[in-house]
Amino acid sequence: MSILVLGGTADGRHLSQQLYHQGINVIYSVAGLVRIPDLDCEVISGGFSQRGGLVHFIQQRHITAIIDVTHPYAQTMSNTAVDAAKACHIPCWRFHRLPWEPQTTDQWQECQTFAEAIPLLQTKHSVFLSAGQLSQEQINQLLLNIRKTQQQRQWLRTAVKPNVKLPKTMQWIKAIGPFSYDNELQLLKQYRVDIIVSKNSGGEATIAKLQAARALSIPVIMLQRPELKHADKTFHSLTECEKQLIATFKPQ
Known part of the structure; x- marks a missing residue:
């Protein structure tokens, strides 16, 4: 019997290590696009299509529960996990960090989608895009909405x-969190950023950009979290999630 942890987050790695050292057989799954973590438990990467699909993997490996600790915006994977667990008659639990909340002096505007945010960028000169990968269609729409007289970066x-394909006006910055407040402050000043587009990821790893934006009075467009199918249990406290998992799945 094994627990399948769907990860790709620091929380997922931490939880997998803790469960493994409690004697629980853990398989940690990660997309592997950035890096494959060095964990004591079994680690698989590359998704489940190459393994016959998630349902097949659950049956083949005798998975007794799925723990979804993916990014809050990994909508497809989270929903697939719920469906697969239901099809295999096993529980699917989820841990997601609580979303950030705006402070009194923050200048946030919430949008459901990136497409909804694009018109709000039309008159800006320096846009910091920190909401993950963009599709070619999203980039093209962004460029179409810039005023012809506007020199935007x-x-x-x-x-x-x-x-x-990135346009000449767009520069890629390769970086992996966590990010410090001083570095974020320097980056926003260096590029003279006058608006930020962000996902509401929650947690401490990337919150510094919001703290720096607050200090510099830079507005933030916050993309709201997607709606997910209901898991059997949902946790926002990693400690409580770990406690209940150990109580439920630790071998006697």
């Missing part, structure tokens, strides 16, 4: 090199 920060 965009700074796209991601951990993995974009697999799309």
Whole structure:
């Protein structure tokens, strides 16, 4: 019997290590686009299509529970996990960090999608894009909405090199969190950023950009989290999630 942890986050790595050292057989799954973690438990990468699909993998490896500790915006994987668990009659639990909340002096504007955010960037001069990878269609739409008289630069920060053609006005910044407040402050000043586009990831690893934006009075467009299918249990405290997992799945 094994627990399948769907990871790709620091929380997922931490949880897998803790469960493994409690005697629970853990398989940690990660996309592997950035790096494959060095964990004591079994680690698989590259997704489940190459393994016959998630349902087949669950049946083949005798998985007794799925623990979804993916990024809050990994909508496809989270929903697939719920469906596969239901099909195999096993529980699917989820841990997601609580979203950030705006402070009194923050200048946030929430948008459901990147497409909804694009018109708000039309008159800006220096746009810091820190909401993950963008599709070619999203980039094209962004450029179409810039006023012809506007000299705008965009700074796209991601951990993995974009697999799309970037326009001359857009520069890729390769970086992997966590990020410090001083470095974020310096970056925003260096590029004279006048607006930030961000996902509401929660946690401490990337919150410094919001703290720096607050200090510099830079507005932030915050993309809201997607709606996910309901897991059997959802946790926002990693300690509580770990405690209940050990109580439920630790071998007697």
